[in-house]
Amino acid sequence: MFAGAFMMGAKDRLLPPVIPFRFFASAVLFHVAGWAVLAWGAQDVPGFQGGGGAVVAALHLVTLGVLAMTAMGAAYQMLPVATRRQLGPAWACSLSWWLFNPGIVALGLGLGTGWSLVLEVGAGLCVAALALFGLLVARNLARVDDLPAVTWPAWVAMASLAAVLVLAVVLVVDMDVGLLTDRPALAATHALLAGYGFMGMLVVGFSAVLVPMFVLSKPVDDAQGKKVAAVAALALLVAVSGTLGRVFWLQALGCVLGLGAVGLYVVMQRRVLASRMRKKLEPFFRLLKAGWALQVLSLAAALALALGAPADRLAPLWGWLLVFGWLLSFATGILQRIMPFLASMHSGAKGGKPVLLSHLTHQRLLDLHAAAHGAALALMMAAIVLDQPLLARLAAVSGLAGALAFGGFAAVLMTRYRAHERSS
Amino acid sequence: MLLQSQIGSLLHQDHMTTIETLQGLEELLGSHRKPPAVDAALAERLGALAATLRAEVESHFAFEEGHLFPMFVSKGETGIVMMLTHEHRSILPMAVRVAELAQAAAAQGFDEQSWRDFRDTGVELVEREIFHIQKEEMGLLAAISALLDDAEDAALAATYKATVK
Numbered sequence: 051m052f053a054g055a056f057m058m059g060a061k062d063r064l065l066p067p068v069i070p071f072r073f074f075a076s077a078v079l080f081h082v083a084g085w086a087v088l089a090w091g092a093q094d095v096p097g098f099q100g101g102g103g104a105v106v107a108a109l110h111l112v113t114l115g116v117l118a119m120t121a122m123g124a125a126y127q128m129l130p131v132a133t134r135r136q137l138g139p140a141w142a143c144s145l146s147w148w149l150f151n152p153g154i155v156a157l158g159l160g161l162g163t164g165w166s167l168v169l170e171v172g173a174g175l176c177v178a179a180l181a182l183f184g185l186l187v188a189r190n191l192a193r194v195d196d197l198p199a200v201t202w203p204a205w206v207a208m209a210s211l212a213a214v215l216v217l218a219v220v221l222v223v224d225m226d227v228g229l230l231t232d233r234p235a236l237a238a239t240h241a242l243l244a245g246y247g248f249m250g251m252l253v254v255g256f257s258a259v260l261v262p263m264f265v266l267s268k269p270v271d272d273a274q275g276k277k278v279a280a281v282a283a284l285a286l287l288v289a290v291s292g293t294l295g296r297v298f299w300l301q302a303l304g305c306v307l308g309l310g311a312v313g314l315y316v317v318m319q320r321r322v323l324a325s326r327m328r329k330k331l332e333p334f335f336r337l338l339k340a341g342w343a344l345q346v347l348s349l350a351a352a353l354a355l356a357l358g359a360p361a362d363r364l365a366p367l368w369g370w371l372l373v374f375g376w377l378l379s380f381a382t383g384i385l386q387r388i389m390p391f392l393a394s395m396h397s398g399a400k401g402g403k404p405v406l407l408s409h410l411t412h413q414r415l416l417d418l419h420a421a422a423h424g425a426a427l428a429l430m431m432a433a434i435v436l437d438q439p440l441l442a443r444l445a446a447v448s449g450l451a452g453a454l455a456f457g458g459f460a461a462v463l464m465t466r467y468r469a470h471e472r473s474s
Numbered sequence: 475m476l477l478q479s480q481i482g483s484l485l486h487q488d489h490m491t492t493i494e495t496l497q498g499l500e501e502l503l504g505s506h507r508k509p510p511a512v513d514a515a516l517a518e519r520l521g522a523l524a525a526t527l528r529a530e531v532e533s534h535f536a537f538e539e540g541h542l543f544p545m546f547v548s549k550g551e552t553g554i555v556m557m558l559t560h561e562h563r564s565i566l567p568m569a570v571r572v573a574e575l576a577q578a579a580a581a582q583g584f585d586e587q588s589w590r591d592f593r594d595t596g597v598e599l600v601e602r603e604i605f606h607i608q609k610e611e612m613g614l615l616a617a618i619s620a621l622l623d624d625a626e627d628a629a630l631a632a633t634y635k636a637t638v639k
Contacts, residue, residue: 262612263608263612264608266493266604266607266608266611327489327490327493327611328493328497328604329497330497330500394605398560403564404560404561404564404602404605406598406601406602407601407605408601
């Protein structure tokens with residue numbers, strides 16, 4: 051039901067542009083920072099099994115700084131328009147940004163250096179920001195009963211977020227106090243809930259909104275959307291139980307159910323694409339499609355791990371496929387389309403022509419980003435499988451080059467948008 | 475869901491025709507760097523393009539602004555009306571210009587200048603009109619279903635058939 055309702059009253063419910071664009075600007079900067087820190091500690095990626103240091107700092111700069119930051123900006127902007135219900139006061143959205151940015155910086159620094167006070171302050175700020183975000187979104191979702199293809203996955207995402215935050219607090223406290231008997235199991239649960247539960251289910255919900263809109267297709271089928279969310283929720287419950295209890299057959303079952311949910315999701319998206327009026331798919335779809343394929347591979351790697359394959363190679367490969375392969379590809383794909391889309395929608399408010407999307411989009415920089423990102427993904431997979439630290443560094447440098455190109459795209463977009471607004 | 479109303483279905487059909495036309499225009503513009511020779515087939519294509527642009531854009535916009543949008547405004551949905559009307563103001567002159575250039579080229583062919591005008595205006599028209607249709611498909615048609623009752627829907631459909639098709 052969602053897609054058709056998206057634009058109705060959109061202009062009335064769009065937040066001031068500064069709010070989502072603050073989140074997107076932060077995401078672009080943390081994207082560069084994440085790859086830079088990863089390049090610094092890249093030699094530790096092959097064989098990585100957890101713990102502190104540059105790799106885990108880079109991981110959180112990307113997961114929180116890019117993925118969650120993008121999700122927050124997009125949700126604040128789109129959910130009230132999509133659901134036709136107010137999301138919350140603009141100051142609360144801004145507050146979450148003010149809490150989140152220093153929180154991510156401090157958390158990254160704390161994880162990278164082992165300075166526990168900095169880590170704790172950073173974690174506290176991040177938890178506060180994400181909890182505020184979760185409350186605002188949940189309050190909005192609670193008023194909606196007619197958009198199940200969006201709200202069902204969003205509810206699973208919010209439930210996962212709550213669990214992720216609790217586990218994060220426990221993991222941080224444990225670093226000082228040492229209360230956990232099986233820290234790796236809890237860390238793995240935190241990772242799978244954050245990746246597949248929180249971010250993954252937001253991807254499913256956002257896809258139901260954005261893909262039909264961009265390709266001019268029939269909206270996502272509600273029954274299909276509910277089925278994806280239900281199977282994914284079951285998969286998460288089973289996988290979490292298996293991981294916490296170290297019951298490997300439950301972990302494997304969770305992966306199989308997860309693959310089932312992905313299968314349903316892919317079928318749903320294929321139907322959307324098959325019914326599209328706009329035949330030419332825009333370039334950002336290459337990142338979405340790559341993300342969808344790598345999502346399947348991440349679950350296959352998780353299944354192999356559950357079935358007893360060696361963790362020294364497969365555990366880092368799984369994390370790589372999940373975070374950088376699927377989620378980062380999807381997030382940068384959406385970000386490069388939604389930024390010019392929103393800028394164009396907000397432009398022309400003074401009576402001039404809205405600025406053209408093609409004028410805002412520096413396609414060559416995006417092509418460069420896509421090529422460097424793709425090369426980074428492939429090189430790092432090879433580095434992990436072949437246990438080659440030098441190759442890992444090359445991969446991270448390639449990712450950094452891509453992130454800089456993406457930053458250039460964002461800078462050009464904002465410069466051109468401002469110039470257009472000044473002249474209109 | 476989008477096509478629950480009669481008038482929504484009619485406007486959607488217009489959009490389908492316009493998108494097809496715009497995709498054809500995009501293909502034509504993308505496949506020629508220099509002015510193409512206008513043979514009988516291309517002349518026919520350009521004539522059809524001009525006719526479709528006039529029919530689908532000019533009369534479609536006029537119907538929306540003259541009949542549909544006032545009904546929306548009377549129901550308090552001013553935001554979407556302002557946004558779409560504003561876009562009509564920038565798209566319509568461009569569509570008329572492309573139609574005129576296509577018609578002229580169908581008769582006399584393209585030279586360097588007329589091809590450059592046709593290409594530059596055409597590229598911008600394709601982008602603006604597709605973005606506009608995205609908004610109408612995703613918002614306007616749903617708003618029609620949500621805001622209009624059956625009698626209003628039937629009356630608008632009758633007006634549309636009498637004035638547009």
